Amino acid sequence: MEKNRAITSLAALAHDQRIDVFRLLVKAGPGGMIAGQIAQTLAIRANTLSNNLNILSGAGLIRSTREGRSIRYFADMEGMRVLLSFLMEDCCGGHPEQCQPVLNQIA
Amino acid sequence: MEKNRAITSLAALAHDQRIDVFRLLVKAGPGGMIAGQIAQTLAIRANTLSNNLNILSGAGLIRSTREGRSIRYFADMEGMRVLLSFLMEDCCGGHPEQCQPVLNQIA
DNA sequence: TATATATTTCCATAATACATGAATTATGGA
DNA sequence: TCCATAATTCATGTATTATGGAAATATATA
Numbered sequence: 001m002e003k004n005r006a007i008t009s010l011a012a013l014a015h016d017q018r019i020d021v022f023r024l025l026v027k028a029g030p031g032g033m034i035a036g037q038i039a040q041t042l043a044i045r046a047n048t049l050s051n052n053l054n055i056l057s058g059a060g061l062i063r064s065t066r067e068g069r070s071i072r073y074f075a076d077m078e079g080m081r082v083l084l085s086f087l088m089e090d091c092c093g094g095h096p097e098q099c100q101p102v103l104n105q106i107a
Numbered sequence: 108m109e110k111n112r113a114i115t116s117l118a119a120l121a122h123d124q125r126i127d128v129f130r131l132l133v134k135a136g137p138g139g140m141i142a143g144q145i146a147q148t149l150a151i152r153a154n155t156l157s158n159n160l161n162i163l164s165g166a167g168l169i170r171s172t173r174e175g176r177s178i179r180y181f182a183d184m185e186g187m188r189v190l191l192s193f194l195m196e197d198c199c200g201g202h203p204e205q206c207q208p209v210l211n212q213i214a
Numbered sequence: 215t216a217t218a219t220a221t222t223t224c225c226a227t228a229a230t231a232c233a234t235g236a237a238t239t240a241t242g243g244a
Numbered sequence: 245t246c247c248a249t250a251a252t253t254c255a256t257g258t259a260t261t262a263t264g265g266a267a268a269t270a271t272a273t274a
Contacts, residue, residue: 003126010121013194014114015262026195029202035221048263050222069220069271075198077205084191087120088133091182095136098184122232142251155233157252176241176250 005060006086009079012059017044018052025062025075032074034067112167113193116186119166124151125159132169132182139181141174 013019020042025033033041039049053073056062060079064071091099120126127149132140140148146156160180163169167186171178198206 003123007121007123007126010117010126011261014117014121016110016114019110019114019117019194023194023196027197029198029205036219039221045264046221047223047265050220051262054222066271069218071221075205080194087126087130087187089130090134091136098136098182118231143249146251152234153251154235154253157250158233161252173241176248178251 003086006083009059009061009083012055012061015052015055017042017048018056021049021052022056022061022075025073028075030074032072034070034072036070038073110193113190116166116168116190119162119168122159122162124149124155125163128156128159129163129168129182132180135182137181139179141177141179143177145180 013022021038021044024038024041035046035049035053038044038053039046042049044052053062053064057064060082061076062073062079063076064073066072088099120129128145128151131145131148142153142156142160145151145160146153149156151159160169160171164171167189168183169180169186170183171180173179195206
């Protein structure tokens, strides 16, 4: 992963509404949620949400598919995995005992 | 973890120099690095680095101890773990098959 | 075609973060 | 004590980012 992409992803998550949206989609799981549901659940205006969904998409953290008039959004777990890999790169190279506790206990 | 703390941590990492510093300290492992070494390795001015180290510390992503005139910095793996837990919260609740691939393949 | 719903785009203003030079604090050695 | 080294703090001009109103686009239904 290139560094600029990682920074884009981290900046996307470092935002009051977007972190809520991402975590909501993580919880929603494979079923995802349509934009309107997200806006209603989090009490966000449609245009602000649209902008923030676009930023999360550009950051590779969520995906979407159109369903009639609605658009359904999903957390992109692969994007998240790539981001974490970049941040933890070479951590476990010489010192696996320092890195492993980070990964355990997350579930 | 409270949301504002997570946002602070993510914003700390979403920065060209700070992400370099963090990853350098992750690679350095338990031995850490003194500030001067970091500045030299990454070619960062002392005052800029100091400011960015302070931001990373405040975000709970690195720690430090003084060693004579120098200060040694370490990646804070526990802080990282807490951040990831917050982001992935409840992911594995109903759909462990979506969350697990994120955690594997990182090492 | 006309209307309603869902979402996005455009734009202006306000707020925030950034890098740098200069000065300051802290520690160790002569 | 005096000086050198290591790191931090402060002030400031610049640039980036966020927000919300209004308008526009896309799709479905009557």
